Amino acid sequence: MYNPRFEKETFKKEVKHNVKTLYRKTIEEATPQQLFQAVSYAVKEVIIDDWIATQNQFKKDDPKIVYYMSMEFLMGRALGNNLINMTAYKEVKAALDEMGIDLNAIEDEEPDPALGNGGLGRLAACFLDSLATLGYAAYGCGIRYRYGMFKQKIENGYQVETPDNWLKEGNPFELRREEYAKEVRFGGNIRVEYDDSTNRTKFVQENYESVLAIPYDMPIVGYGNHHVNTLRIWDAKAITDFQLDSFDRGDYHKAVEQENLAKTIVEVLYPNDNHYAGKELRLKQQYFFISASIQAAITKYKKTHDDIHKLPEKVIFQMNDTHPTVAVAELMRILLDEEELGWNEAWDITTKTCAYTNHTIMAEALEKWPIDLFSRLLPRVYQIIQEIDRRFLIQVRERYPGNEEKVRKMAILYNGQVRMAHLAIVAGFSVNGVARLHTEILKNQELRDFYEMMPQKFNNKTNGITQRRFLMHGNPLLADWVTEKIGTKDWITDLSLMSGLKKYADDSKALAEFMDIKYKNKVRLAEYIRKHNGIEVDPRSIFDVQVKRLHEYKRQLLNILHVMYLYNQIKEHPEMSFFPRTFIFGAKASAGYIRAKEIIKLINSVADIVNNDRSINGKLKVVFIEDYRVSNAEIIFAAADVSEQISTASKEASGTGNMKFMLNGAPTLGTMDGANVEIVEEVGMENAFIFGLSSEEVINYENNGGYHPQDIYNSDPDIRKVVDQLINGTYSNGDHEMYRDLYNSLLCPKDGSKADMYFILKDFRAYAEAQKKVEEAYKDKERWAKMALLNTACCGKFTSDRTIQEYVDDIWHLDKVTVEI
Numbered sequence: 001m002y003n004p005r006f007e008k009e010t011f012k013k014e015v016k017h018n019v020k021t022l023y024r025k026t027i028e029e030a031t032p033q034q035l036f037q038a039v040s041y042a043v044k045e046v047i048i049d050d051w052i053a054t055q056n057q058f059k060k061d062d063p064k065i066v067y068y069m070s071m072e073f074l075m076g077r078a079l080g081n082n083l084i085n086m087t088a089y090k091e092v093k094a095a096l097d098e099m100g101i102d103l104n105a106i107e108d109e110e111p112d113p114a115l116g117n118g119g120l121g122r123l124a125a126c127f128l129d130s131l132a133t134l135g136y137a138a139y140g141c142g143i144r145y146r147y148g149m150f151k152q153k154i155e156n157g158y159q160v161e162t163p164d165n166w167l168k169e170g171n172p173f174e175l176r177r178e179e180y181a182k183e184v185r186f187g188g189n190i191r192v193e194y195d196d197s198t199n200r201t202k203f204v205q206e207n208y209e210s211v212l213a214i215p216y217d218m219p220i221v222g223y224g225n226h227h228v229n230t231l232r233i234w235d236a237k238a239i240t241d242f243q244l245d246s247f248d249r250g251d252y253h254k255a256v257e258q259e260n261l262a263k264t265i266v267e268v269l270y271p272n273d274n275h276y277a278g279k280e281l282r283l284k285q286q287y288f289f290i291s292a293s294i295q296a297a298i299t300k301y302k303k304t305h306d307d308i309h310k311l312p313e314k315v316i317f318q319m320n321d322t323h324p325t326v327a328v329a330e331l332m333r334i335l336l337d338e339e340e341l342g343w344n345e346a347w348d349i350t351t352k353t354c355a356y357t358n359h360t361i362m363a364e365a366l367e368k369w370p371i372d373l374f375s376r377l378l379p380r381v382y383q384i385i386q387e388i389d390r391r392f393l394i395q396v397r398e399r400y401p402g403n404e405e406k407v408r409k410m411a412i413l414y415n416g417q418v419r420m421a422h423l424a425i426v427a428g429f430s431v432n433g434v435a436r437l438h439t440e441i442l443k444n445q446e447l448r449d450f451y452e453m454m455p456q457k458f459n460n461k462t463n464g465i466t467q468r469r470f471l472m473h474g475n476p477l478l479a480d481w482v483t484e485k486i487g488t489k490d491w492i493t494d495l496s497l498m499s500g501l502k503k504y505a506d507d508s509k510a511l512a513e514f515m516d517i518k519y520k521n522k523v524r525l526a527e528y529i530r531k532h533n534g535i536e537v538d539p540r541s542i543f544d545v546q547v548k549r550l551h552e553y554k555r556q557l558l559n560i561l562h563v564m565y566l567y568n569q570i571k572e573h574p575e576m577s578f579f580p581r582t583f584i585f586g587a588k589a590s591a592g593y594i595r596a597k598e599i600i601k602l603i604n605s606v607a608d609i610v611n612n613d614r615s616i617n618g619k620l621k622v623v624f625i626e627d628y629r630v631s632n633a634e635i636i637f638a639a640a641d642v643s644e645q646i647s648t649a650s651k652e653a654s655g656t657g658n659m660k661f662m663l664n665g666a667p668t669l670g671t672m673d674g675a676n677v678e679i680v681e682e683v684g685m686e687n688a689f690i691f692g693l694s695s696e697e698v699i700n701y702e703n704n705g706g707y708h709p710q711d712i713y714n715s716d717p718d719i720r721k722v723v724d725q726l727i728n729g730t731y732s733n734g735d736h737e738m739y740r741d742l743y744n745s746l747l748c749p750k751d752g753s754k755a756d757m758y759f760i761l762k763d764f765r766a767y768a769e770a771q772k773k774v775e776e777a778y779k780d781k782e783r784w785a786k787m788a789l790l791n792t793a794c795c796g797k798f799t800s801d802r803t804i805q806e807y808v809d810d811i812w813h814l815d816k817v818t819v820e821i
């Protein structure tokens with residue numbers, strides 16, 4: 001047993017005690033939410049012991065620590081995951097059963113801490129799980145948004161965003177740690193002083209506004225090893241007036257301003273995925289959590305080390321995309337102005353400590369802050385960036401004499417903007433992409449100049465996911481079956497062992513069991529859909545699933561246009577054989593992304609027509625799952641037959657949803673993009689459905705002004721019919737304007753962009769043919785079962801445990817810690 005406190009009678013007593021002291025109630029009287037709280041506090045008690053033990057082990061071993069800096073951590077619910085990782089899930093479930101409490105129902109009382117948009121935030125969460133499981137010392141550093149990602153409601157087919165007050169009932173798994181608060185300063189001006197006695201120039205920030213950053217710590221429980229790391233997310237609090245400089249004391253306006261700053265800074269997560277909006281508040285958020293995190297890391301380091309020069313031996317700051325990149329300048333500021341190092345010493349330390357992960361090559365996602373905004377908000381940090389840029393450009397000119405074009409292309413400060421990616425590359429000692437194809441595109445296209453000048457920095461770390469959440473917790477039936485079939489539970493921490501399933505690929509009995517589990521999971525999802533959408537779907541139909549953020553490059557529009565095409569086919573050829581299909585979508589659109597919201601409306605309009613057409617005998621169903629998030633994702637992946645990964649080749653850096661589907665036995669229907677390439681390499685072309693333009697072809701078209709979708713529209717009557725249905729009122733009650741913008745985007749955009757930028761019509765036929773092959777394959781039950789099973793069997797590479805071990809071996813060089821209990 002992991003811990004005697006999970007012993008049935010002990011645990012039951014603990015829960016009863018908590019219900020009594022927290023609510024003055026008995027188990028029978030308590031509400032489900034109160035039971036969730038009581039159970040969670042009982043679990044937290046056990047976690048705290050391991051948390052303390054881990055921190056004590058750190059004190060003894062003094063391991064190198066990675067600080068994983070990310071604007072987003074899409075954690076998903078904690079209770080079930082913590083129980084899984086403490087290997088106590090089944091015991092606790094049984095104990096609660098005896099009390100008449102259903103653990104699953106209790107778990108549903110926990111709000112998803114939606115502190116992320118999509119893949120980038122979920123990656124950070126999977127990484128924390130793997131870091132703790134592998135026994136490495138790590139902190140996640142982020143923001144405790146009061147309102148995270150909005151809750152999505154679908155009203156009349158439209159997305160409506162409502163605030164997600166996830167902290168309303170309190171978060172049992174967090175600890176407020178007021179005593180570790182840090183001050184963060186914004187704005188004002190820099191006074192330069194010369195100190196004769198030390199011969200140093202001092203830079204003093206004056207007339208600034210500031211806030212107090214207060215950390216909240218959440219435990220990150222490793223699997224079965226008593227290792228508990230920390231996710232430290234920062235809240236903001238006003239600095240009360242007695243703490244103001246004497247100069248400002250009694251300044252009422254200033255006090256109110258600082259109160260407002262504190263309140264707004266952590267108010268919301270920006271709901272943009274892969275899109276830069278350039279909002280001042282966003283830059284404030286970035287500097288806020290970065291300054292607090294770096295200050296805290298330095299304070300911690302200095303408690304037990306006296307030589308700041310050796311910081312790189314004990315500390316790594318990994319920057320998850322460019323959002324935390326101000327870290328390099330903040331670290332320089334602290335080393336220069338507070339530690340009083342010289343520039344070269346400070347730069348040497350910084351460039352051995354900071355590393356950068358690139359997540360996208362799309363122009364609209366690149367962060368470029370206007371210099372006037374940046375320098376006004378962060379005057380000292382800006383001075384430092386100017387000096388970094390100045391010194392870097394000297395090197396560029398040395399390397400490329402007379403080549404001012406190079407200088408313009410590579411500069412950090414250019415055209416009135418601060419290019420955060422360039423800063424990250426210049427200051428980071430490592431620049432990694434997140435899948436092999438993406439890293440190659442970085443090196444050969446987008447970041448070619450940097451790769452040419454500093455090839456040693458560039459490396460690939462193909463993303464991964466944690467099997468603890470996405471198989472053990474999300475799909476317990478399959479998890480138990482895997483354990484039985486390969487004869488060990490060790491796959492939980494060594495996913496390569498899944499290859500032990502390959503020997504069942506031709507075993508009819510095993511295949512039948514595998515598909516029976518899939519069927520049960522489809523029944524579970526069908527019940528969820530009945531409850532949430534009021535739609536009856538047949539679990540014997542093919543569950544064809546596309547769940548991910550709504551983005552033009554992810555091409556949900558291609559998917560729904562194809563559904564419209566199938567519907568036309570069924571109507572035109574009622575005699576045609578057609579295997580029943582359920583198309584399942586789930587996606588949030590950024591609140592300001594109008595075209596993405598039109599696509600959601602279109603999906604729901606098509607669903608309305610198709611689902612209510614009796615003449616097609618339920619052959620086609622379309623379901624839009626509201627508020628796609630980690631908790632319902634777990635149920636969806638387990639129930640999927642087909643994994644839709646149909647991004648325009650070259651646009652999806654990696655994808656991780658693709659890996660979760662694979663793990664759960666859903667073959668990929670996709671383009672040769674992101675990690676799909678590596679998925680196919682592992683499972684074999686014959687166990688996936690690959691179609692469409694290659695990334696080279698896409699890039700070629702892009703470099704030559706696009707292509708002519710009109711030609712396809714004119715020559716293919718099926719495609720023309722579907723496209724025309726966007727403007728002939730078929731799906732809009734006769735309204736010809738509702739989907740006009742989508743129509744225009746394909747044929748003649750009004751905003752000056754290229755027609756069909758994402759090659760939807762270009763790839764349509766290939767997609768339809770691949771879909772036809774899916775149907776053919778599915779009709780052959782044994783063949784399908786084999787494909788599905790082989791996907792699960794070949795998913796070993798895509799565990800985040802493998803990814804993290806690669807980061808450790810190639811970039812971080814962390815020490816393993818064994819927690820002694």
Ligand SMILES: *Cc1c(COP(=O)(O)O)cnc(C)c1O
Pocket residue numbers: 117118119120122547548549628629630633654655656657658660
């Ligand atoms: C995995 C995951 C994502 C990322 O999905 P992609 O298909 O890789 O874009 C987004 N949101 C949630 C809730 C996820 O679990």
